Amino acid sequence: MFRAAFVLALIIAAGSAHAQVPPPCGGSVFEDRNGDGRRNAGEPGLPGVRVSDGVEIATTGRDGRFTLPAATGRAWFVIKPAGFAAPRRVDGLPLFSVEARSATASAGRERAGDAYSPCPSFALSRAQGRGRGLDVLVFSDPQPKSLVDVGYYLRDIVEPLVRKDGTPAADLGLTLGDIVGDDLSLYPQVTAATMRLRAPWLHVAGNHDVDAAASRDEDALDTFHAQFGPDTFAWEESQADFVLLDDVVSRPGMKPAYIGGLRDDQFAFLGHYLPTHDPHRLLVIAVHIPLFPDGGETFRPADRERLFALLKDVPHVLVLSGHGHVQRHVDHDAGTGWHGATALHEFNVGAACGAYWSGVKDAEGIPDSTMADGTPNGTARLHVGADGAYTLAWQPARITADAGPLTRAMRLHAPAVLRRGAYPAWGIYANVWMGLRDERVEYRVDGGDWQPMKRIEQADPWMLAENARDDASPALRGYDRSPEAQVSTHLWRGALPTSLAAGQHRVEVRAFDPWQGEQHADTAYRLEAASP
Structure with a gap:
């Protein structure tokens, strides 16, 4: 009797468990x-x-x-x-x-x-075949906090990129998170602005895109999902495959309230997808929080190592990240857990909003919003050719679509005047916004011989001067002042000669960009004779 009842209970339990399994879709x-x-x-x-x-x-x-x-x-x-x-x-x-x-x-x-x-x-x-490569617009951190900021985004970032002939501004567009600055009700307005570019546009979730009322990570992106769709997916073009990943792990009630990382379901998806990736194409991994340590472990090391293990044998990989409101390039190696045949390049893209739409407004009423490392706000362009080859460029805000991305590649800073014969302790600084660690940057004075500039890691003097102007002003110069200057990873210095004749002297700088070729800028300083 007991045995029969036990068998019957097992049958009922099995049937109940089977009923709870949803049928295949x-x-x-x-x-x-x-x-x-x-x-x-x-x-x-x-x-x-x-x-x-x-x-x-x-x-x-x-x-x-x-x-x-x-x-x-x-x-x-x-x-x-x-x-x-x-x-x-x-x-x-x-x-x-x-x-x-x-x-x-x-x-x-x-x-x-x-x-x-x-x-x-x-x-x-x-789709119609492209005889050229793939042109991708990459935005990061538009981050409007209000409709006023949405207006800045539209006028400063979007409208200059709109093509007069009505064709799409690019073959594809990406936004790397922080689509808004916590006010998720602004999603439709930001989308309407972005869609003026007419390109198919994909979105990554950022830490400012989470639902404030969410009590767990699983519910943190409900509004994002309703507006933009899944937070983890793949999208393929003839030249490149794109994998967009939510790498913000929300931790409501904890400090910090989030950390960079990936979920088990995301690793499972990658494990199924990567074997299907065409190795001749570039694989672009798009995330919000950078994978590299950023003044501490902002991305969980175990998750980074697990991701890198999955990517190790993929021949052509580019990582695009945002979040930092500065711009930098990082080549991952064994020090960050990468063990591929060549270094893994991560481009940490500068913010569309720059320094959160801060700084002095110009004649058109748009804030300067230069980032803390001296990079102007703007957008990136990724061009992908055959066999995984790609180029990158930074396009400062309000550079028009017709002008192309190379109108400005750097900002120079030099003293306006020096005493003739003084010890040459003052320099010309070049903030080369897309500068790589080993990039060749040179300068010359009055058409003389080209001399190497030295890469230095310090704050951009132009940004420090802007901070000083804010400090000295008896009244607010803008709604929010410019950010405190931070160390720039793309700054070069050369000493200015003081033994030349009194008068004006022209300084030229050239940088050898590996993707866009030789880039030039110039400025001037004056030498004056003086007595003690």
């Missing part, structure tokens, strides 16, 4: 030939396309069908393949995902009554 990916986002007669399924729930990855069969676990609460997304375009939402953002709880309302769902209707179907259209 089946959907399809199809070619949207008329662009309406719905599958119509004559629109075939697309084979060989990958779809994911953020952990598992399924590949569509010959009929375009796929099956994934119906994991409650996870978003499903299509990994947009090279050669195809995703449809656009009403607000202009690409439609490539659907929340699990609203999957049946997908804009691209199959006909009503289809056996697969509880799960999403994704529409893709064929």
